[in-house]
Amino acid sequence: MRTHTCGQVDQALLDQEIELVGWVNRRRDHGGVIFVDLRDRDGLVQVVFDPDDPEMFAVAETLRNEFVIQVRGRVRNRPEGTENPNIRSGQIEVLGLSLTVLNRAEPLPFQLDDERVSEDVRLRYRYLDLRRPEMLERLRLRHRVTSAMRRFLDDAGFIDVETPVLTKATPEGARDYLVPSRTHPGEFFALPQSPQLFKQLLMVSGLERYYQIVKCFRDEDLRADRQPEFTQLDLEMSFADEATVMGLIENMMRHLFIEAVEVALPDPLPRLTWHEAMRRFGSDKPDLRIPLELVDVADLVKDVDFKVFSGPANDPRGRVAALHVPGGGKMPRSQIDDYTKYVSIFGAKGLAYIKVNDAAAGREGLQSPILKFLTDEAVAGIMERTNAADGDLIFFGADKAKIVNEALGALRVRLGHDLDMVEHGYQALWVVDFPMFEYDEKDGRHYALHHPFTAPHPDDVDQLESDPENVRSRAYDFVLNGYELGGGSVRIHDPALQQRVFTQLGIDENEANDKFGFLLDALKYGAPPMAGVAFGLDRIAMLMSGATSIRDVIAFPKTQSAACLLTDAPGEIDPAALRELSIRVRLPPKESKEDKG
Structure with missing residues (x-):
């Protein structure tokens, strides 16, 4: 049905007659001349229909997005100033000599180039979603x-x-x-x-x-x-x-x-050994693109009166760790509260912090609700161990080691993305x-x-x-x-x-x-x-x-509730088939298919 794919058409085919098939990606009527961007799996090419052939032109006027068509045409250079350097066929166009509509398309449930379309809609019409070049x-x-x-x-x-x-x-x-x-x-x-x-x-x-x-x-x-x-x-x-x-x-x-x-x-x-990964990053799958690390401070706070710290510091299964955030001192309290709520997902009961306003001033240059519970020695040790400087922020996690690792490990990643600290590229280990x-x-x-x-x-x-x-x-x-x-x-x-x-x-x-x-x-x-x-x-x-x-x-994935919106799976089974399998279905009270979705 075709001699070339749309992605193969370039200046090497100048003045040759070719046959193409594909979908109408876009149709434009420019005052008596119709332009069609024809798309197939390999790319895009511009096809021009002149009114010299009234019958063919009348068919071209009926074309809409996603119609499936077959075109025979002659390859020619585009007029100067209309070239498109972003596609392989951008220097040429195809003058349509014949046009056949292989199939029509109803109005689409969403436009393929609309990035605002919800994922549910995309998954319900996945066969359309997969037509998008990306x-x-x-x-x-x-x-x-x-x-x-x-x-x-x-x-x-x-x-x-x-x-x-x-x-x-x-x-x-x-x-x-x-x-x-x-x-x-x-x-x-x-x-x-x-x-x-x-x-x-x-x-x-x-x-x-x-x-x-x-x-x-x-x-x-x-x-x-x-x-x-x-x-x-x-x-x-x-x-x-x-x-x-x-x-x-x-x-x-x-x-x-x-x-x-x-x-x-x-x-x-x-x-990295597992123990080192957990100690430095709170995760056994650390993202090394983020330049933030956890620092153990349990030995510095094991004798303080603040049981939130001293309790885990003296527990063999506990951990007290600090996360130093360069430049984090300008973070408003509302944002700290948001991060506190975030770490609660992982079982953390709170998120203590110290803002460093003037490191040289010692305790007087720091700002935090927990400072009154910490000794001068503990404060000095934390500052030295974290290398915190003016304008920085130090977060703390204190609990069972598993909770601290999960909470601060996740917070580290969240901060890296929120504060634009993630390096580009790939970091494997x-x-x-x-x-x-x-x-x-x-x-x-x-x-x-x-x-x-x-x-x-x-x-x-x-x-x-x-x-x-x-x-x-x-x-x-x-x-x-x-x-x-x-x-x-x-x-x-x-x-x-x-x-x-x-x-x-x-x-x-x-x-x-x-x-x-x-x-x-x-x-x-x-x-x-x-x-x-x-x-x-x-x-x-x-x-x-x-x-x-x-x-x-994945070509045809499931939603987060493990359902397929395209095929409406999972579905109910005929009672006769269940009897043949010696199965009887008993739904919990008030549960329905809608509840499970």
Whole structure:
């Protein structure tokens, strides 16, 4: 139906007759001459219709935005002064010789170039939203990423293997999406949160190097970088340790960034231990583009009369930290109150602060409601440790370490964006030496910080039972601009060590066999040492494209309530189908479909 795409038309085709197809991006009537910007996947070209052919011109007069048309025309230079240097075809235009309307378009529910359109409307008419050049380019970029991934891993000796989508529910940190079985009444499959167990089985099978670009499913609360179904690069290697996997991934990510966005990442990438990342940034996925850091001051305030500080300072699980904000002293009280409200989301009970008006004047040059509770020694120590100067502001967090880290870590990022402190570009790093376990004070037990198949650090294995909270794992996360793009670990391949870890997690032998028996059996038959990693493809594409949500790099995403506005999913099921599955639906009182949306 065409000889060229719109994006291929340039001066090399001068005086040639060509055929084009596409959508009417815009139609303009200039006093008897009709101009149409014709758009297809590759670009835009201007087509001119003169009134010399009355029949064709009459058809051109009926054209409206998003009509689908076919044009035969002759390529010619644009009149001097009308060139458009912003597009490839900007020096030429096509004189229409024939015109066929392939399909008409009703008035659009929104204009494609209107940036004020709500996301709900865009998602309801996603097939129109995807016509916008920026959306098309994001899908192109995603394609370049996946293509580059496949080429790199194929060349590195990996084999692409599919793993089951209908599988057994296993505890992996989030709720499973469940699928009822018709042939096994009362029993359910689960959609995989990851192919973790199967890729370990593939290593036991002798495959040695596996990868898969795979759909995963998690029934969890959503946000900008989460979806109920998401895509990840999953890979596993036999006879590999941390250095092997991390070295391969670094090379792959440098390859991806060069191929997809022509950006060179550092070689090698910086590394932070988990403890250092939490101490300096309050986060295990720090955004290194923001030049703000947390500073511990618990030792300076452990003896003050201010229990808000001295309590956490003397608590083994507590933390008192300061966040120094250069130039923050001009911040009005209303803005400080807003930040106080913000950190309360993370459990912080308040946000103490000191404004530095005149650092040389000591206590007299400072302004804060908490100064009267602090000793001169504590004030002097805080000023020295934070390097605060005139016009600066110091925020404080004092509580359980987890709360302080989450609150000040989030505040650090918020301040970086609000005060325009974020450097441009990409800042990537590895975070290593994660704790093996995290302790939940509510139920008094330990949980795996990553997953229960992560191997403990060889130097810490003897402490599994005696000091579990200080056992490091052989896990590693790849972080970019404050997002965890990927994470992995060396796996446990020794059945006895695996059972010791299960025991520490409160999983006895019977429960372990019930949930993971097929993996534990496999480990008995000559399982090799193995390590792997999984990368969020959606997040990679989001950061590369400059989008602020992974929904903008997924063709047909769900809303934050896990609904599809395009297809109106999820939907109710015919009662007969439910009976066939031995299922009866019982809604909580007063709950309806509208409530769930």
